[in-house]
Amino acid sequence: MHMGADITKIDHNDGICARYLPNRISMTNDVSALHLVLSGDAALFAIVRLSLYVSLSAVVLAALIGIPLGAWIALTRFPGRQGVIVLLNALMGLPPVVVGLAVYLALSRSGPLGAFGLLFTPSAMIVAQTVLVMPIIAALTRQTIEDLWLEYRDELTAMNLGPLGRVAALIWDARFSLVTALLAGFGRAAAEVGAIMIVGGNIEGFTRTMTTAIALETSKGDLPLAVGLGLVLIVIVIAVNALAWSVRRAGERLAG
Amino acid sequence: MNMLTRRLLIAVTASFAFGGHAPAQDKSIVVASTTSTQDSGLFGHILPMFKAKTGIDVKVVAQGTGQALDTARRGDADVVFVHARPAEEKLVAEGFGVKRYPVMYNDFILVGPKADPAGIKGAKDIVAALRAVKTKGADFISRSDKSGTHQAELNLWKVAGIDIGKDKGPWYKEIGQGMGAALNTASASNAYVLADRGTWLSFKNRGELVISVEGDKRLFNQYGVMLVNPEKHPSVKKDLGQQFIDWLVSAEGQKAIAGYKINGEQLFYPNAGDSGA
Numbered sequence: 322m323h324m325g326a327d328i329t330k331i332d333h334n335d336g337i338c339a340r341y342l343p344n345r346i347s348m349t350n351d352v353s354a355l356h357l358v359l360s361g362d363a364a365l366f367a368i369v370r371l372s373l374y375v376s377l378s379a380v381v382l383a384a385l386i387g388i389p390l391g392a393w394i395a396l397t398r399f400p401g402r403q404g405v406i407v408l409l410n411a412l413m414g415l416p417p418v419v420v421g422l423a424v425y426l427a428l429s430r431s432g433p434l435g436a437f438g439l440l441f442t443p444s445a446m447i448v449a450q451t452v453l454v455m456p457i458i459a460a461l462t463r464q465t466i467e468d469l470w471l472e473y474r475d476e477l478t479a480m481n482l483g484p485l486g487r488v489a490a491l492i493w494d495a496r497f498s499l500v501t502a503l504l505a506g507f508g509r510a511a512a513e514v515g516a517i518m519i520v521g522g523n524i525e526g527f528t529r530t531m532t533t534a535i536a537l538e539t540s541k542g543d544l545p546l547a548v549g550l551g552l553v554l555i556v557i558v559i560a561v562n563a564l565a566w567s568v569r570r571a572g573e574r575l576a577g
Numbered sequence: 578m579n580m581l582t583r584r585l586l587i588a589v590t591a592s593f594a595f596g597g598h599a600p601a602q603d604k605s606i607v608v609a610s611t612t613s614t615q616d617s618g619l620f621g622h623i624l625p626m627f628k629a630k631t632g633i634d635v636k637v638v639a640q641g642t643g644q645a646l647d648t649a650r651r652g653d654a655d656v657v658f659v660h661a662r663p664a665e666e667k668l669v670a671e672g673f674g675v676k677r678y679p680v681m682y683n684d685f686i687l688v689g690p691k692a693d694p695a696g697i698k699g700a701k702d703i704v705a706a707l708r709a710v711k712t713k714g715a716d717f718i719s720r721s722d723k724s725g726t727h728q729a730e731l732n733l734w735k736v737a738g739i740d741i742g743k744d745k746g747p748w749y750k751e752i753g754q755g756m757g758a759a760l761n762t763a764s765a766s767n768a769y770v771l772a773d774r775g776t777w778l779s780f781k782n783r784g785e786l787v788i789s790v791e792g793d794k795r796l797f798n799q800y801g802v803m804l805v806n807p808e809k810h811p812s813v814k815k816d817l818g819q820q821f822i823d824w825l826v827s828a829e830g831q832k833a834i835a836g837y838k839i840n841g842e843q844l845f846y847p848n849a850g851d852s853g854a
Contacts, residue, residue, distance in 0.1 A: 430652030430812050438812060440653050441607055441638055522607075522638035525621075540757030541616050542764070542782030 364526070369557060372530040375443055375517065376510035379450030380458075383506055387455045388499060391462025392488045396470055409463065412456035417449075421516030424449040428520065441522040446530070449516040454506040461502035466491050497576075500569045504562055511558050531557070605634035606817045609646075609654035611725060612755045614800070615639035617775030617844055622837040627824055633817050641755065643723030649673060649803070652810030655818035658802045658825075660725035660773075665801045674803035678826050679854035681834050681845040683774050685729055685796040688760070689715075689789035690767035703793040704737040711739055714748040716768035718759050721751035729798065730771045736795065760786070773798055775844040799854050800845070802826075825849070 356362075394405060426432050428440040428448070439445045469491050470477070477487055492499070514532035521528035523537060531554040538547035614620055615637055624635050640648060642659040649657040650673045657674065659665060668674040687706055689695070695715040697706040710717050720727040734741040741749065752762055756776045763770040764784040772780075777788070790796075802822050807813040824830045831847035838844065848854050 430810055432651075435652070435812075441636065522636070524607075524636040524638060527636050537616075539761070540612070540755050542757055542761055542780040544782055 365553075367526065368529055368531055368534055369553070371443065371528070372511065372532070372554075373557070373561075375446045375530060376450060376507060378447045379454050379510045380503055380507045382447065382451045383454035383458050384503055386451075387458030387506075388462045388492060388502075389488065390455075391459040391464075392466045392492050394459070395463045395466035396484065396487055396491070406460075406463065409456055409460045413460050415453055415456065417453055417513045417515035418519065420452050421449055421519035424452065424516065424520050440520060441524060441528060443521070443528060445520040446517040446528060449520045450510045450513065453513060453516060454510050457509055458502050458506045461505060462492075462495075462499060465495050465498045465502065469495050497569050497573055500565055504565055507561060508558065511554070511561075604632050604817060605636055606655040606814050606821060607636045607638060607653070608656045608658055608821070609638050609640060609644075609648040610658040611642050611645060611660060612639045612757065613660070613726070613773040613776050614658065616755075616757055617773075617779050618839070619775065619834070619837050619845060623830070623833045626833050627821065627830070630829075631820055631824070633820065635821060641720075641722045641724030642726075642728070649805045652805065652812060654805055655814045656802060656804055656821055658800065660798055660800045661728045662799055662801060664725075664728065665803060669803060673806055673809055675806050677801045677803050678822060678849060679851060680800045680802050680825050680849055681831075681847045682797060682799045682854065683845045684791065685726065685771055685798050686774050686777060686788050687769060687790035688763065688772050688777060688786050689769040691785045691787050692767065693789065695769065695789075698787070698789050700790050701792055703733060703790050703795055706790045707733055707737045708739065710769055711744065711748075714746060716748050716750065716766055718763045718766075718768045718770040719749060719751045720756065720759050720771075721753045722755065724755070725798070726756060726771060726773055729796075733771070733795065778839045778842060778844060799848075 391409075394402070394409070424445065425440065427434050428437070428445050429435055430438070430440070439448070466488075470487075473491075473494070477490065480490075482490060512532070514536050517528070517530060518533050518536065521530070521533065523529050523533040529537075531550060535547050535550045535554070538544075538550065610620070616639070620635075620637050624637075628634060638645075638648065638654065642661045642664065645654075645657055645659050646661075646664055646668055648654050649668060650671075657665075657668070658680070662677075665674070665677050669677050687697075687703060689698070695706070695710045695713045697709050700706045709715075719730060731741065745751075750762070750766075750768065752759060754762075756772060757780065759770050760772060760776070760780050761782055762768070764782050764786050767785055769789065774791075802825055804815060804818045804822060805813045807815040825834075826849035831849055834845050834847045835843060
């Protein structure tokens with residue numbers, strides 16, 4: 322069989338980029354991802370929605386654990402605290418593929434949490450990303466709260482709040498700065514592919530996200546579509562950041 | 578935190594935890610399969626037909642054959658659909674697979690640069706071609722990921738009388754990745770690589786790569802399907818899984834497989850009737 326330029330060209334027009342998305346769209350140029358966006362492709366939007374659902378859920382869960390934990394470490398003195406801070410900072414660099422593997426082994430039917438049947442579901446992806454994001458939010462919260470504490474220690478001591486009251490007061494005081502910690506966590510989650518690929522399985526229409534779709538298209542050799550999806554992802558991340566920034570600005574104005 | 582903020586936070590959290598996604602569909606199975614069946618587009622072609630007939634959603638996790646078999650062993654899939662017969666028979670012998678059914682075959686091809694540094698283009702003898710690659714020290718990309726294609730490659734070196742573990746040189750690059758990544762690497766470095774025809778036909782980043790060797794019967798690539806044993810893993814959906822297997826080997830499923838073409842070229846040849854396959 323001869324693989325001439327003709328066949329390659331036909332192949333491109335009738336390729337997987339159209340096939341992996343249920344509704345077939347003819348691709349006439351290399352900005353095929355742009356086509357998908359402009360034509361309101363349902364499968365692409367489902368992928369975008371799942372990406373946001375997984376990453377934002379992970380950030381919310383990680384914040385619920387990480388912010389109180391970070392604040393508590395900032396305000397409490399206990400033996401080995403320096404070590405805990407170093408560890409927490411180091412965990413910001415957890416390799417996603419290692420977290421993915423650990424969560425995979427835990428959630429596998431043969432693992433300790435296998436009975437829940439969570440492997441290869443969006444929930445498994447949320448668990449893995451929560452593990453990745455939590456140390457980032459906790460470590461950044463710790464630093465922010467500790468700095469505030471050093472600044473307002475006298476006032477807070479004079480107000481005679483209990484330890485819990487102090488934690489709550491400082492978190493409330495730092496709420497606008499903590500948005501940055503949440504965004505750092507979101508950035509990590511949205512950019513990550515190693516963990517969700519392993520625990521989600523990249524199942525079409527079920528656990529396929531922007532990043533795993535990009536990895537898949539790259540492996541199929543459809544680099545233009547992969548780059549196009551990458552640009553869409555970057556635009557989404559910028560949009561989320563812009564939204565968070567506006568909310569923060571509006572909040573600051575309201576708070577005076 | 579005031580009451581309103583608190584309520585808002587609870588509402589947002591709840592909507593993330595419970596909203597957005599309906600509870601898992603009642604009729605679905607997980608199939609651990611290979612990158613070649615998914616990347617070639619075969620599943621995209623046949624699964625909608627199966628779903629239309631039975632209402633069963635098939636969730637495909639595409640892995641290398643080695644990893645897919647491990648996923649089955651751990652009980653994380655209901656059905657496993659791969660291409661490495663000895664490893665499949667081992668799975669059944671260990672009791673993790675119920676019964677192996679032959680489904681279809683296609684073939685491997687040796688892909689290489691147009692410039693053909695090993696001088697093998699158009700050869701019909703894969704074994705002689707591999708010997709030439711080694712003698713000339715032409716760059717060769719090995720999947721090295723325990724996939725079906727990797728196991729086929731290792732077997733071909735063995736048939737060629739080359740102990741690749743010992744005889745490999747800097748020309749032999751073990752990348753430990755999937756078929757697409759191996760083709761991308763070969764395309765970028767003008768190297769030879771063993772590929773399955775399905776992935777090659779749908780691969781778009783060919784660069785200078787062309788088919789160097791094809792048509793040797795030792796390049797035959799048989800696919801088999803197995804239900805994961807519910808006695809080992811009670812979570813296996815045995816009825817739905819068996820329904821999928823029965824459909825694949827039925828006249829209807831076999832016709833669906835034969836009907837999948839890229840540019841008029843058939844990618845997989847059904848042979849469920851061949852009990853020796």
